[in-house]
Amino acid sequence: MKYISLFILLTALVTAQAQNADSVFIKSLYNKALTEGKAYEDLRSLCKDVGARLSGSAEADMAIKWGMNKLMSYNFDTVYLQEIEIPHWERGSKEAAWIETSKGEIIKLDILALGGSVPTEGLITKDLVYFKDLNALKAAKKKDIEGKVVFINQAMDATQITTFKAYGMCWPMRGLGAVEASKKGATAVVIRSLGLPQDDHPHTGSMVYKDDVEKIPAAALSTNSANLLAERLQEETLQISLQLNCRTLPNRKSFNVIAEMWGNENKDEIITFGGHLDSWDVGEGAHDDGAGIVHAMEALRLLKEANYQPKHTLRCVFFMNEENGNMGGKTYANWTFERGEKQIAAIESDRGGFAPRGFSCDGSADHISWLKSLAPVLKPYELHKFEKGYGGVDINPLKENYPDIALFGFVPDSQRYFDFHHTADDVFENVHKRELELGCASMAAFLFLIDQGF
Amino acid sequence: MKYISLFILLTALVTAQAQNADSVFIKSLYNKALTEGKAYEDLRSLCKDVGARLSGSAEADMAIKWGMNKLMSYNFDTVYLQEIEIPHWERGSKEAAWIETSKGEIIKLDILALGGSVPTEGLITKDLVYFKDLNALKAAKKKDIEGKVVFINQAMDATQITTFKAYGMCWPMRGLGAVEASKKGATAVVIRSLGLPQDDHPHTGSMVYKDDVEKIPAAALSTNSANLLAERLQEETLQISLQLNCRTLPNRKSFNVIAEMWGNENKDEIITFGGHLDSWDVGEGAHDDGAGIVHAMEALRLLKEANYQPKHTLRCVFFMNEENGNMGGKTYANWTFERGEKQIAAIESDRGGFAPRGFSCDGSADHISWLKSLAPVLKPYELHKFEKGYGGVDINPLKENYPDIALFGFVPDSQRYFDFHHTADDVFENVHKRELELGCASMAAFLFLIDQGF
Numbered sequence: 001m002k003y004i005s006l007f008i009l010l011t012a013l014v015t016a017q018a019q020n021a022d023s024v025f026i027k028s029l030y031n032k033a034l035t036e037g038k039a040y041e042d043l044r045s046l047c048k049d050v051g052a053r054l055s056g057s058a059e060a061d062m063a064i065k066w067g068m069n070k071l072m073s074y075n076f077d078t079v080y081l082q083e084i085e086i087p088h089w090e091r092g093s094k095e096a097a098w099i100e101t102s103k104g105e106i107i108k109l110d111i112l113a114l115g116g117s118v119p120t121e122g123l124i125t126k127d128l129v130y131f132k133d134l135n136a137l138k139a140a141k142k143k144d145i146e147g148k149v150v151f152i153n154q155a156m157d158a159t160q161i162t163t164f165k166a167y168g169m170c171w172p173m174r175g176l177g178a179v180e181a182s183k184k185g186a187t188a189v190v191i192r193s194l195g196l197p198q199d200d201h202p203h204t205g206s207m208v209y210k211d212d213v214e215k216i217p218a219a220a221l222s223t224n225s226a227n228l229l230a231e232r233l234q235e236e237t238l239q240i241s242l243q244l245n246c247r248t249l250p251n252r253k254s255f256n257v258i259a260e261m262w263g264n265e266n267k268d269e270i271i272t273f274g275g276h277l278d279s280w281d282v283g284e285g286a287h288d289d290g291a292g293i294v295h296a297m298e299a300l301r302l303l304k305e306a307n308y309q310p311k312h313t314l315r316c317v318f319f320m321n322e323e324n325g326n327m328g329g330k331t332y333a334n335w336t337f338e339r340g341e342k343q344i345a346a347i348e349s350d351r352g353g354f355a356p357r358g359f360s361c362d363g364s365a366d367h368i369s370w371l372k373s374l375a376p377v378l379k380p381y382e383l384h385k386f387e388k389g390y391g392g393v394d395i396n397p398l399k400e401n402y403p404d405i406a407l408f409g410f411v412p413d414s415q416r417y418f419d420f421h422h423t424a425d426d427v428f429e430n431v432h433k434r435e436l437e438l439g440c441a442s443m444a445a446f447l448f449l450i451d452q453g454f
Numbered sequence: 455m456k457y458i459s460l461f462i463l464l465t466a467l468v469t470a471q472a473q474n475a476d477s478v479f480i481k482s483l484y485n486k487a488l489t490e491g492k493a494y495e496d497l498r499s500l501c502k503d504v505g506a507r508l509s510g511s512a513e514a515d516m517a518i519k520w521g522m523n524k525l526m527s528y529n530f531d532t533v534y535l536q537e538i539e540i541p542h543w544e545r546g547s548k549e550a551a552w553i554e555t556s557k558g559e560i561i562k563l564d565i566l567a568l569g570g571s572v573p574t575e576g577l578i579t580k581d582l583v584y585f586k587d588l589n590a591l592k593a594a595k596k597k598d599i600e601g602k603v604v605f606i607n608q609a610m611d612a613t614q615i616t617t618f619k620a621y622g623m624c625w626p627m628r629g630l631g632a633v634e635a636s637k638k639g640a641t642a643v644v645i646r647s648l649g650l651p652q653d654d655h656p657h658t659g660s661m662v663y664k665d666d667v668e669k670i671p672a673a674a675l676s677t678n679s680a681n682l683l684a685e686r687l688q689e690e691t692l693q694i695s696l697q698l699n700c701r702t703l704p705n706r707k708s709f710n711v712i713a714e715m716w717g718n719e720n721k722d723e724i725i726t727f728g729g730h731l732d733s734w735d736v737g738e739g740a741h742d743d744g745a746g747i748v749h750a751m752e753a754l755r756l757l758k759e760a761n762y763q764p765k766h767t768l769r770c771v772f773f774m775n776e777e778n779g780n781m782g783g784k785t786y787a788n789w790t791f792e793r794g795e796k797q798i799a800a801i802e803s804d805r806g807g808f809a810p811r812g813f814s815c816d817g818s819a820d821h822i823s824w825l826k827s828l829a830p831v832l833k834p835y836e837l838h839k840f841e842k843g844y845g846g847v848d849i850n851p852l853k854e855n856y857p858d859i860a861l862f863g864f865v866p867d868s869q870r871y872f873d874f875h876h877t878a879d880d881v882f883e884n885v886h887k888r889e890l891e892l893g894c895a896s897m898a899a900f901l902f903l904i905d906q907g908f
Contacts, residue, residue, distance in 0.1 A: 161834060
């Protein structure tokens, strides 16, 4: 008994010491990020020296070169490009929309074509027909819609504490609105933006067409324009004048950008982490997803600067084409599988550069238990969300080839995200230096804990 | 045994039902705050219709009338003023400072007199002497300081995750810098602002003099000006030209503004909660502490709108003079004690209008245990900090008269607070609508839980 007690005591001591060593190392990562970090300047450079970088655009090609150069400057074990094929859509010259009231008043609307939309073929002027949400549109009669422009006005639910939930509830309006409106003979569809504030910024974003349903133009109105339209439509019938100048070009060649620190125990076991390098074509893709790119790159830099020797290979991926096709994520998942690589975990940051709250896990019960076990060591950094949840769009395709993989999503505070998401206001100035740095340190700490714990 | 088991089961069921009812009620408070809240408009009005409101100023008198009118408009059981005597300091015309380099270059410095400072009596031009922190000044020789302007350049420690800790570490430089410099014969003192970002905003704030130490002028430099000065002083000796035009006037009469919802079980048992109505004289006192005023008022309004019947009396206090004297808090603590009132708990919001994180408790071990027991019911609102900690400056004097009282502080995210604190940049536009509303709902939920639990 005496020896067993002594053994237990020694084990507890060794465990406590190891935990303490982990805590000291994690604290050093945070200290570096907050005092000698490169994240804020790197994000400024991506936002200002490159800017918006929609897949297929010249700026996206610039961003790939920017990513290569930046990663090479940090002297990781290897930096390389992975070829992918991507769709190529462009907005063309700025879209326009207005209404003319019965008194002859002309009111301009703030509008952005949705990504992938077909154009209007010049200026169209049509009757507007109002629906409070997608279900109301589905329930409507074809004769009330034919030849008209459908307006769907579902507002994000402000009572959802996590704003991503409210976003998810509205996604079908944006993603499927054109298909449902077209089935009933509509000429075009305009939706209320998926954004929480009342303001003048339309939010673009992806949408889908179906092969057997005629493609009609689709665009998003700012919440202020949507409110105005809804109010006016209660008073009188209205026509909308609308012109979208977008077009889809042939697919193009593009690249994911990849950097690695090689594992010294299990080099062939990969921990993938990253964000997406592409953005929409308005704003600067600062929160979406410049922050995620910088979180990942700075995390790897912090580990390297700390002379950390990873057990597994840490692979940082700047995914291309998350916004409108996810060809970066899909191609990566197949590429790594075809090479026979072992993927043990993946982490994505694609929810903005705000103050960290925690991590979500799309994995087994054991993975979720492991995640929850991190709470004590990460509590000093105000991380508290360790829950089952989504990983990320880019890493999600890995699940198909690696059913046992653990996918993790970095979870920052969500309150401000849908102020900026997919708008002209998603610019560097709206990212907070310390909050970005705390995100980088949290990502570095998490990579370290996965590398040690898996 | 069987009956005992049944009793336990029934108790558990009743408890679970009560918890569920609590959860439903708390959710309804959040829903109202986020969809039909008055908080954002009330804060806009306080910031724009009144503005900065330093104790003793005409605007502080306006703010008292604003508070009375606003509270009366919400039809609480009673609204009244409580007379207090306050110090009266004013900045006078804008202060100025610059250096002249050996090459004859004139460089203007961003500067604000500290609150309570004596003036310079016109423009003074003196040699500058540098200290990295207050301890370095204390250790210095009198002969190196006499007749000079002392510059103390302690930066807030960016590695402190909670920014209030870094602020606390720097407070002695601001509060005691003038006394320590004067003891060594300095003519004036300028300090690095207590702010985290590198920018051009000087942060003012309170300081103290001692009766037996000569009062010398004291001012804060923006972090950019402090950095510039520190760099230049490594290259050459410098003189600073400085003019502060502030003055202290005779004490004035002022008021705390108070509203109550009366308890229907224990009307004589008071739960005090609030923020401070005064602010510094620059900016609009939006985060400090317009947010706290609105948190408290909106919390009471939400409870009233929900037809909640409190057990104890809920007393909302807009304290005056927190920034430079705390006469509101001190007078209130004595007034309530002298009236023989029973104070069972107090809650203060004075850490800005940011996304809620939780509550701190300055109380007994039982109080802290009770606070921690709230974690499950408040987790859906992303509240996770339930810890021993400070209550607030205004409510702190209650402890002396009520040693058994529980003091609580509302804890929002701290990362952005010291971007704005005591600067011209603490304006309405820097408060986020949803984050403010979430704070109001958290305060309402907490008041409800205290009223039920105490």
